[in-house]
Amino acid sequence: xxxxxxxxxxxxxxxxxxxxxxxxxxxxxxxxxxxxxxxxxxxxxxxxxxxxxxxxxxxxxxxxxxxxxxxxxxxxxxxxxxxxxxxxxxxxxxxxxxxxxxxxxxxxxxxxxxxxxxxxxxxxxxxxxxxxxxxxxxxxxxxxxxxxxxxxxxxxxxxxxxxxxxxxxxxxxxxxxxxxxxxxxxxxxxxxxxxxxxxxxxxxxxxxxxxxxxxxxxxxxxxxxxxxxxxxxxxxxxxxxxxxxxxxxxxxxxxxxxxxxxxxxxxxxxxxxxxxxxxxxxxxxxxxxxxxxxxxxxxxxxxxxxxxxxxxxxxxxxxxxxxxxxxxxxxxxxxxxxxxxxxxxxxxxxxxxxxxxxxxxxxxxxxxxxxxxxxxxxxxxxxxxxxxxxxxxxxxxxxxx
Numbered sequence: 371x372x373x374x375x376x377x378x379x380x381x382x383x384x385x386x387x388x389x390x391x392x393x394x395x396x397x398x399x400x401x402x403x404x405x406x407x408x409x410x411x412x413x414x415x416x417x418x419x420x421x422x423x424x425x426x427x428x429x430x431x432x433x434x435x436x437x438x439x440x441x442x443x444x445x446x447x448x449x450x451x452x453x454x455x456x457x458x459x460x461x462x463x464x465x466x467x468x469x470x471x472x473x474x475x476x477x478x479x480x481x482x483x484x485x486x487x488x489x490x491x492x493x494x495x496x497x498x499x500x501x502x503x504x505x506x507x508x509x510x511x512x513x514x515x516x517x518x519x520x521x522x523x524x525x526x527x528x529x530x531x532x533x534x535x536x537x538x539x540x541x542x543x544x545x546x547x548x549x550x551x552x553x554x555x556x557x558x559x560x561x562x563x564x565x566x567x568x569x570x571x572x573x574x575x576x577x578x579x580x581x582x583x584x585x586x587x588x589x590x591x592x593x594x595x596x597x598x599x600x601x602x603x604x605x606x607x608x609x610x611x612x613x614x615x616x617x618x619x620x621x622x623x624x625x626x627x628x629x630x631x632x633x634x635x636x637x638x639x640x641x642x643x644x645x646x647x648x649x650x651x652x653x654x655x656x657x658x659x660x661x662x663x664x665x666x667x668x669x670x671x672x673x674x675x676x677x678x679x680x681x682x683x684x685x686x687x688x689x690x691x692x693x694x695x696x697x698x699x700x701x702x703x704x705x706x707x708x709x710x711x712x713x714x715x716x717x718x719x720x721x722x723x724x725x726x727x728x729x730x731x732x733x734x735x736x737x738x739x740x741x742x743x744x745x746x747x748x749x750x751x752x753x754x755x756x757x758x759x760x761x762x763x764x765x766x767x768x769x770x771x
Contacts, residue, residue, distance in 0.1 A: 395418060395419065395423075395446050396441065397438050397439060397440065397441060398437065399437070399438045400435065400436070400437050400438075400451070401418065401423075401435070401448070402433060402434070402435050402436075402454065403416035403418070403423060403434055403448070404416060404432070404433050405425065405428045405429065405430055405431065405432045405433075405434065406431075407430060408429070408487055408491070409424065409491075410491045410494075410495060410726065410727060411475070411757050412475030412476060413425060413447075414426070414427075414428035414429070414430070414432070414434075418446070421444060421445055422445040422446075423436075423445070423447070423448055424445060424446070424448070425447075425448050425449075426450060426469075427450050427469050427475075428450060429459055429478070429479060429483075430457065431457050432454075432455060432456060433454045433455035434450055434454060435450075435451040435452045435453075435454055436449060436450055437451055449544070450469075459479055459480045459483040461479065463477035464555050465477055465556075467539075467549060467551055470549050471541075471549050471551065472540060472541045472542055472544075472549075473540050473556065473756065474555075474556060475755075475756055475757045476754075476755050476757065477755045481754065484751070484754065484755070485512055485751060486510075488510050488751065488759045489507065489749060491726065492507055492726045492747065492759065492761065493507045495729075495730045496729075496730045496733070496747065499727070499730035499734055500731075500733050500744075501734070502730075502733065506744055506745070506746050506747055507746070507747045507749065508746060508747065508748050508749065509749075510749040510759065511606050511610070511748065511750040511751060512751055513602060513603045513750075513751045513752065513754050515603075516755065517556055517754070517755070518555070518556065518558055519599075519600045519601075519602050519603075519754065520554070520558060520599050520600065521558055521583065521584040521586065521597075521599055521600070522561075522582065523554060523557050523561055523582050524580070524581050524582075525538060525539060525568055525580045525581075526538070526539065526540065526548045526578070526580075527548065527572065527573045527575070527576050527577065527578045527580075528547065528576040530550075536572050536573070536575075536576055537549065537576075538551070538572055538573075539551030540554070551565075552565075552566075552569065553565070555755075556754070556756070557582075558584050560584050561582050565582060568580055568582070581593060586601065588663075588664075589630060589632070590630065590656040590659045590660050591630055591656065592630070592652045592653060592656050595650060595653040595656060596653070597629065597630060597632065598752065599753075600753065603750055603751065603752050607750050607760060607762070608636050610748045610762045611633060611636075611722070612636070612637060612640065614762065614764040615640050615641075615720065616640055618693055618717060618718040618766065620691055620692055620693040620717055621641055621642045621691040621692070622641050622642060622643050622644065622687035622688070622691055622692040622693070623637055623638070623640070623643075623644040623669075623693050623694075623695065624645050624646075624647065624680065624684070624693070624694045625637075625645070625646040625647070625697075626647050626676045626680065626694060626697075626698075627648065627676065627696065627698045628646030628647055628648045628653075628657060628671065628695075629648060629653050629657070629697070630660055631646050631656070631658075632660075633697065634657070634661075634666075634695075635657075635664055635669075637695070638661075641693075643668050643687065644668065644669035644670075645671070645672060645683050645687075646670070646671040646672070647671075647672055647674065647675075647676050647680065647683075648671065648672075648673060649673070649674065649675060654671050654672070657671040658671050676707050680694075680707070680711075681710065681714065689714050689715055689717065690716075690767075692716045692717060693716065693717060693718035693719070693720060694711065694718070694719050694720070695720045695722065696719060696720065696722065697722040700724060700725045701725075701728060702723070702728035702729070702731060702732045708735045712735070712736060712741050712742075715741065715767045716767065718764070718765065719742065719765040720762065720764060720765075721761075721762075721763040721765065722761070722763075723760070723761050724753070724758055724760050724761075725758075726761060729761055729763060733765070737765070740768050741767070742768065743767075744763060744764070745765065745766055746763075746764055747761050747762070747764075748763075
């Protein structure tokens with residue numbers, strides 16, 4: 371067997387003038403491929419006739435039979451038909467919906483191998499996009515609960531014209547159709563109880579979304595406000611951020627994108643004063659209640675855009691004694707906010723991200739022209755069995771020239 375190889379199955383050689391023509395990629399063509407990498411997002415990578423071929427639910431080194439489903443100018447996609455030579459790291463998925471549901475990508479991979487894979491993907495992205503040294507990325511912190519950890523899920527409903535009834539569940543991996551799901555293996559048991567109640571009392575029609583959430587003890591979290599989805603690894607995430615802030619010796623803290631005030635409140639005892647910024651007015655009110663409930667009195671929470679509020683806060687606190695915590699949505703920080711941070715140079719930026727690609731992009735902007743130095747990145751597996759991983763990046767301002 372040759373690495374990176376793809377060979378055609380002997381299906382219809384009468385249509386081919388040569389072996390090369392027989393291997394011409396077309397939708398429906400069946401191939402045998404050797405997987406040589408796993409891309410960020412979870413798809414396996416093979417190569418054929420100069421094109422990249424993406425295949426889901428495979429592992430590096432496996433020989434698999436696939437069927438082409440889509441062909442573009444520089445790449446193609448295929449669905450897995452069967453594994454001909456399995457990796458020793460392949461395991462039996464626990465969920466009966468795996469390979470149909472779009473929620474999980476890695477249930478077929480041994481957990482220790484998942485951690486190594488995520489570390490490699492983070493390292494590759496940071497090196498390729500930002501030119502950062504691989505030595506800056508620490509090993510991925512494992513989750514003590516590899517199934518049954520999520521405390522929030524979104525369930526969708528969609529009319530199925532074939533069965534003449536509603537499908538209630540999650541989006542399929544291969545389309546925008548809803549897969550009917552009775553149980554989610556990565557959700558907390560209490561969420562699956564809620565899911566059973568939704569299924570027993572279905573929505574009146576399709577096209578509706580239902581957010582199911584387990585109440586977070588000790589925190590006021592409005593229905594649509596953000597909170598970390600994995601409470602089992604959350605203490606390690608807080609510990610990682612606290613250690614970096616404590617190590618910097620800053621006196622003030624700004625929690626941008628603060629949501630219900632989680633990081634500002636958890637870190638408030640390390641600094642003289644803090645401020646949280648959040649666009650969501652409902653979340654800001656909850657943050658104030660959370661601070662009062664936890665008797666955190668040395669800070670404030672302000673509703674508005676980061677780029678509008680941050681300059682005055684850094685002037686008041688003094689940028690060279692302030693750490694800024696960034697925990698933006700998956701799309702990352704706005705160019706305006708990044709430019710403002712480069713201009714005002716707070717002493718430390720702690721960037722928390724669940725999307726390594728946008729993290730690498732934004733770190734590249736912040737560190738350009740040696741404005742900031744990346745000290746290290748601590749990945750934490752807040753999302754076992756999936757492509758996602760949380761990262762805590764510690765940046766320190768370099769002396770202005």
